[in-house]
Amino acid sequence: xxDVAIVGIGATxxxxxxxxxxxxxxxxxxxxxxxxxxxxxxxxxxxxIGNMSAGRFISQQHIDALIADYSGMATNHIPAxxxxxxxxxxxxxxxxxxxxxxSGLHDxxxxxxxxxxxxxxxxxxxxxxxxxxxxxxxxxxxxTLTSLYAIIARRMMFEGTVTREGIASVAVNSHFxxxxxxxxxxxxxxxxxxxxxxxxxxxxxxxxxxxxxTDGAAAVILCPLEDAxxxxxxxxxxxxxxxxxxxxxxxxxxxxxxxxATRVAAKKAYEMAGITPKDINVAEIHDDYTVSGxxxxxxxxxxxxxxxxNAFLNxxxxxxxxxxxxxxxxxxxARGYPVGASGVAQIVEITEQLRGTAEKRQVKNAKYxxxxxxxxxxxxxxxxxxxxx
Amino acid sequence: xxDVAIVGIGATxxxxxxxxxxxxxxxxxxxxxxxxxxxxxxxxxxxxIGNMSAGRFISQQHIDALIADYSGMATNHIPAxxxxxxxxxxxxxxxxxxxxxxSGLHDxxxxxxxxxxxxxxxxxxxxxxxxxxxxxxxxxxxxTLTSLYAIIARRMMFEGTVTREGIASVAVNSHFxxxxxxxxxxxxxxxxxxxxxxxxxxxxxxxxxxxxxTDGAAAVILCPLEDAxxxxxxxxxxxxxxxxxxxxxxxxxxxxxxxxATRVAAKKAYEMAGITPKDINVAEIHDDYTVSGxxxxxxxxxxxxxxxxNAFLNxxxxxxxxxxxxxxxxxxxARGYPVGASGVAQIVEITEQLRGTAEKRQVKNAKYxxxxxxxxxxxxxxxxxxxxx
Numbered sequence: 091x092x093d094v095a096i097v098g099i100g101a102t103x104x105x106x107x108x109x110x111x112x113x114x115x116x117x118x119x120x121x122x123x124x125x126x127x128x129x130x131x132x133x134x135x136x137x138x139i140g141n142m143s144a145g146r147f148i149s150q151q152h153i154d155a156l157i158a159d160y161s162g163m164a165t166n167h168i169p170a171x172x173x174x175x176x177x178x179x180x181x182x183x184x185x186x187x188x189x190x191x192x193s194g195l196h197d198x199x200x201x202x203x204x205x206x207x208x209x210x211x212x213x214x215x216x217x218x219x220x221x222x223x224x225x226x227x228x229x230x231x232x233x234t235l236t237s238l239y240a241i242i243a244r245r246m247m248f249e250g251t252v253t254r255e256g257i258a259s260v261a262v263n264s265h266f267x268x269x270x271x272x273x274x275x276x277x278x279x280x281x282x283x284x285x286x287x288x289x290x291x292x293x294x295x296x297x298x299x300x301x302x303x304t305d306g307a308a309a310v311i312l313c314p315l316e317d318a319x320x321x322x323x324x325x326x327x328x329x330x331x332x333x334x335x336x337x338x339x340x341x342x343x344x345x346x347x348x349x350x351a352t353r354v355a356a357k358k359a360y361e362m363a364g365i366t367p368k369d370i371n372v373a374e375i376h377d378d379y380t381v382s383g384x385x386x387x388x389x390x391x392x393x394x395x396x397x398x399x400n401a402f403l404n405x406x407x408x409x410x411x412x413x414x415x416x417x418x419x420x421x422x423x424a425r426g427y428p429v430g431a432s433g434v435a436q437i438v439e440i441t442e443q444l445r446g447t448a449e450k451r452q453v454k455n456a457k458y459x460x461x462x463x464x465x466x467x468x469x470x471x472x473x474x475x476x477x478x479x
Numbered sequence: 480x481x482d483v484a485i486v487g488i489g490a491t492x493x494x495x496x497x498x499x500x501x502x503x504x505x506x507x508x509x510x511x512x513x514x515x516x517x518x519x520x521x522x523x524x525x526x527x528i529g530n531m532s533a534g535r536f537i538s539q540q541h542i543d544a545l546i547a548d549y550s551g552m553a554t555n556h557i558p559a560x561x562x563x564x565x566x567x568x569x570x571x572x573x574x575x576x577x578x579x580x581x582s583g584l585h586d587x588x589x590x591x592x593x594x595x596x597x598x599x600x601x602x603x604x605x606x607x608x609x610x611x612x613x614x615x616x617x618x619x620x621x622x623t624l625t626s627l628y629a630i631i632a633r634r635m636m637f638e639g640t641v642t643r644e645g646i647a648s649v650a651v652n653s654h655f656x657x658x659x660x661x662x663x664x665x666x667x668x669x670x671x672x673x674x675x676x677x678x679x680x681x682x683x684x685x686x687x688x689x690x691x692x693t694d695g696a697a698a699v700i701l702c703p704l705e706d707a708x709x710x711x712x713x714x715x716x717x718x719x720x721x722x723x724x725x726x727x728x729x730x731x732x733x734x735x736x737x738x739x740a741t742r743v744a745a746k747k748a749y750e751m752a753g754i755t756p757k758d759i760n761v762a763e764i765h766d767d768y769t770v771s772g773x774x775x776x777x778x779x780x781x782x783x784x785x786x787x788x789n790a791f792l793n794x795x796x797x798x799x800x801x802x803x804x805x806x807x808x809x810x811x812x813a814r815g816y817p818v819g820a821s822g823v824a825q826i827v828e829i830t831e832q833l834r835g836t837a838e839k840r841q842v843k844n845a846k847y848x849x850x851x852x853x854x855x856x857x858x859x860x861x862x863x864x865x866x867x868x
Contacts, residue, residue: 091583113615137724143534150614151532151607152565155858158724159731167743169722170859171571174561176541182560186575193582194480218540225539226502333558335526335547342548354556469544470559 091192094328095318096476098127098311099438104426105275107305112148112206113160119307119431120161120202127311127321129198131162134311136196137170140183140203141430146218148206157202169196176222177378178333179203180433181463181472184310185331188474191312203434204307215303219429222466224339236300238340238467239379240292246347247294252384254294256399258285260383261298261424263407264417268424270409270451275304275426285380299380304426308435318479326444329458330362330475340467349468352389356462359473360391363458367391370475371456372415372443374436376464377422386462387416390473415453418443433463433472444478480581483717484707485865487516487700488827493815494664496694501537501595502549508696508820509550509591516700516710518587520551523700525585526559529572529592530819535607537595546591558585565611566767567722568592569822570852570861573699574720577863580701592823593696604692608818611855613728625689627729627856628768629681635736636683641773643683645788647674649772650687650813652796653806657813659798659840664693664815674769688769693815697824707868715833718847719751719864729856738857741778745851748862749780752847756780759864760845761804761832763825765853766811775851776805779862804842807832822852822861833867 100122102115110118124131137158145151158170175182180203187201207215220229223238246252262282268274280298288296318325334354340346360366367390375386387398387407392414401407407416419425419439422432440459442448456478463472489511491504499507513520526547534540547559564571569592576590596604609618612627635641651671657663669687677685707714723743729735749755756779764775776787776796781803790796796805808814808828811821829848831837845867852861 111615143540145532145534145607145610148614149606149610149618151563151610152727152855152858154564154571155724155727155855156613159727159858164724164726164858167723167725167740169574170564170724171575171722172563174540174563175543175559182543185558186560189582189584190578192584193578195578195581217538218534221534221538221540224545225537226500229538333560334556335544335553335559336556337553338541338544338548351556466541466544469541469548469553 092194093315094188094191094312095315095325096310096328096441097313097318097321097325098123099441100126101273101308101435101438102306103273104304104306104428106208110305112144112204115206115305115307116157116202116204117160119309120200123200123309123311129321132166134163134198134200135168136190136199137163137168138183138187138199138201139172140180140433141172142174142176142179142205143218148209175470176465177376177429178433178463178465178470178472179430182333184434184437184474185333185472187312188328188331191314197313199312200309201434202307202309203431205428205430206305207303207428208305227339236295237292239381240295242346243294243381246381249347251347251396252399255282256403257380257384258282259402260377260380261285263402264377264421264423266408267418267451268420271420271425274420274424275302276424295379301378301422301427304428306426306428306431308431308438310434310437324445325479326441327477327479329477330359331472332358332362333472336469338466338469349385349389349471351468351471352386352462355471355473356390359475363475365458369458370414370460371458372418372440372453373460374417374419374439375462377417378427382464390462409451409453418448418451418453436461436463437474440476444476481583482704483577483580483701484704484714485699485717485830486702486707486710486714487512488830489515490662490697490824490827491695492662493693493695493817495597499694501533501593504595504694504696505546505591505593506549508698509589512589512698512700518710521555523552523587523589524557525579525588526552526557527572527576527588527590528561529569529822530561531563531565531568531594532607537598564859565854566765566818567822567852567854567859567861568819571722573823573826573863574722574861576701577717577720580703586702588701589698590823591696591698592820594817594819595694596692596817597694616728625684626681628770629684631735632683632770638736640736640785641788644671645792646769646773647671648791649766649769650674652791653766653810653812655797656807656840657809660809660814663809663813664691665813684768690767690811690816693817695815695817695820697820697827699823699826713834714868715830716866716868718866719748720861721747721751722861725858727855727858738774738778738860740857740860741775741851744860744862745779748864752864754847758847759803759849760847761807761829761842762849763806763808763828764851766806767816771853779851798840798842807837807840807842825850825852826863829865833865
C-alpha cells in the first residue's frame with residue numbers, strides 16, 4: 091500500500107448557522123480545501139462523505155450524489171460515497187478515503203464531513219442522536235444517549251477513578267481552547283463552576299458536560315505521499331488510520347468505564363505508525379460528553395486509569411503545557427459538534443498544528459498528532475495518526 | 480492491487496416478512512454466507528454494510544455496530560462500516576469491500592446489505608424513497624421518485640425509442656424469472672396485459688411497473704483470489720467493480736433517457752475486466768421501475784438505443800435464450816427490492832449463475848456476469864463484473 095498525504099484542508103465556521111443550508115456548508119468547506127491544495131476540482135477523482143443523518147435532519151438521503159453535484163464534480167462522474175457510523179461518521183469517511191488512495195485505486199481524493207442539525211426542533215434532534223444507541227434495548231426503553239454517558243460517569247465516580255471536578259474540567263479545557271479558535275461555536279473560556287453549576291441533563295452531567303447542537307462542514311484532500319510536493323510544501327503524512335467496533339448496547343460490555351474499541355483501534359494505529367502514546371504531541375478527542383474525554387485520555391494510553399481527571403484539572407492538557415495538548419480546536423464541546431463533520435474537522439485541526447498554522451493555539455514543535463472519533467457509546471471508534479514532514 | 484474472489488454467499492427470503500426484525504434478517508444472511516464459505520465468524524476481519532435508511536425505517540442509526548454486534552463479530556472489535564447511496568447502497572458497499580481486500584488492508588471481508596421497510600406505513604415509506612431525489616428541487620416541489628421515472632418513460636416514448644409494450648415487458652421478464660426463484664417475493668409469471676392494465680401510479684407507469692416494498696438481506700464473503708481455494712472450490716473472481724455519480728436532480732442532465740453514470744461506470748468496468756459487453760452472459764440490472772430496465776440494457780452496451788424494448792418483448796432476455804440473460808433472480812420487480820440489500824443480492828445471484836448452482840433458472844456456460852446498482856434517478860451507479868474460474 092502507498093503512503094498517503096494530506097495536501098489541503100478547509101472548514102466552515104461552526105455554530106447555529108441559520109443562514110446556511112447543508113449544501114452551502116458542504117460547498118464552502120470543499121472549496122476551501124481545494125483552494126488550500128492549489129488544485130482544481132477537476133483533479134479530484136473520488137469523494138467520501140461522513141454524514142450521520144441528513145435523511146432525518148434535512149429529509150435528504152443519497153447525499154453522496156448531492157455533494158458531488160453541488161461541488162461541480164458530478165460533471166466528471168467521479169465515485170462519491172457516503173459513510174455513516176453515528177458520531178464516528180467523519181472518522182470512518184477519512185479512513186475509507188485513505189484506503190482508496192493507499193490501494194492505488196484513486197490518486198486525489200476529497201473527504202468531506204457535513205451536518206445541518208438546526209433545521210429540526212430540539213426534541214427531534216435528540217431523537218436522531220438517541221438513534222445511535224441501541225433502538226431496541228436502550229433508546230426503546232427510554233435511555234437517551236446522555237443518560238448512557240451519565241451512567242458511565244456515575245460508575246467511574248463510584249469506582250473512584252475520577253471526581254466530578256475532574257469530569258467537569260474536560261469542558262473547561264475545551265472552552266479554554268475554543269476561545270483561541272475563531273472558527274469555534276463557543277469562543278469564551280469558562281471557570282469550572284460554570285460546568286458544576288449548570289442545569290442538570292442526566293445527573294451527574296449538566297448542560298456544560300454536553301457538546302452542543304451545531305451546523306458545519308469540513309473537508310480534507312488526500313493524495314499519494316510521493317505526489318504531495320506537486321501541490322504544496324505544507325503537507326502532512328497520514329501515518330496510521332484504524333477502526334474498531336464494539337457491542338451497540340452499553341450493558342453488554344464487561345466494563346463500561348473504558349471503550350475497548352478505542353483501545354483496540356489505538357493499539358493498531360500506534361503499531362502502524364511505529365510509535366507509542368508518548369510520541370504524540372497533540373490530540374483531538376471525541377468529547378461529545380465530558381466523561382468521554384476522561385475515557386479517551388486513558389484508553390489512548392496518554393494517562394493511566396484514574397489519572398486523566400487530574401490532568402485536565404491541572405491544565406496539563408493545554409496547548410502550551412508541554413504534554414499532550416488535548417482538543418486545541420475547542421473539541422466537540424466548544425468548537426461544536428456537527429456530527430458527521432466532527433471526525434473530518436479533527437483532521438483539519440491536527441493538520442493545522444503539524445503545519446504550524448494554528449496561530450494562537452499552536453503547539454510548539456508538534457511532530458505527531460492523533461484524532462479519535464467515536465460513534466454511539468464507543469460502538470465504533472476510529473484513531474488516525476498524522477505526522478509532520 | 481490484489482485480485483479478489485467471492486467465497487461465500489447468503490440471502491434471506493425476500494418479501495413482506497412480518498415475523499422478522501432487521502436484526503434477524505441480517506444475522507440469517509450473514510450466517511448463511513459464513514457457512515457457505517466454510518469459515519468461522521472469527522476469521523472475518525472487516526464488515527461493510529449497505530443500508531439506505533434504517534434511521535427512518537426502524538429508528539436505528541449506526542447499524543454498522545448493530546450488525547457487527549448481532550453477528551457476534553463485535554467481540555473481535557473488527558471495523559464495521561455502513562455506506563449509503565440510495566438504491567445503490569448495496570453496490571457501493573460491495574465496491575468498498577473489494578477495495579479493502581484488493582488494497583491488502585483486510586483479508587477476509589463480509590459485505591452485507593439489509594433493509595426492513597414494512598415496519599413503517601406506506602406514506603412514510605414513500606417519503607423515505609423520495610428522499611433519494613433532490614429534496615429541494617424535486618421532492619420539495621412534489622415530484623416523487625415514481626413521477627421522475629414516469630417523466631423519463633414519457634420522454635423515451637415521445638422520442639420513439641421504446642413503446643409502452645416494450646417498457647411493460649421488463650416486468651414480464653422479471654416475473655418470468657421470479658417464478659423460477661424460490662427466494663423471490665413474487666413467484667408467478669404474468670402476461671403483458673397484467674402490466675398494461677395495472678392501476679396507474681404516475682402515467683404511463685402503473686403498479687406493475689414499480690418494484691415492491693420488501694424486507695430482506697443478503698451477504699457475500701470476499702478474500703484474496705490466491706487464498707480462495709483454502710475455503711472452497713466454488714469461488715468466483717471479481718474482475719471489476721466501478722462507480723460513477725451524476726447530478727442529483729434529473730432536470731440538470733442534457734439527456735434524461737440515458738444514465739451517464741451507468742455508461743461511465745460500465746466503460747470503466749469493461750476496461751478493468753478486459754472484456755466487452757458481448758462477453759457478458761448474465762446480468763442483474765436495477766429495475767426499480769420498468770423503464771430503468773430499458774435504459775440499463777442500452778447504457779450497459781448490450782443493445783443500441785431503441786432496441787432494448789424489443790429485446791424484452793421477444794424474450795431474448797430469458798435465461799435460456801442464449802443472449803445476455805437479464806435478471807434471472809427476478810430482479811427488483813419480482814425478487815423484491817429491500818433497498819440496501821439489492822446491490823448485494825445481485826452479487827449473490829451472479830455468483831450462483833457462475834458457479835452453476837442457479838437450478839431452474841441456470842444460464843448455460845455462464846463465464847461472465849455483471850451487476851448494475853442505481854441510486855436515485857441514476858445519481859450514483861455501480862457496475863461490477865464477476866468471472867467464473
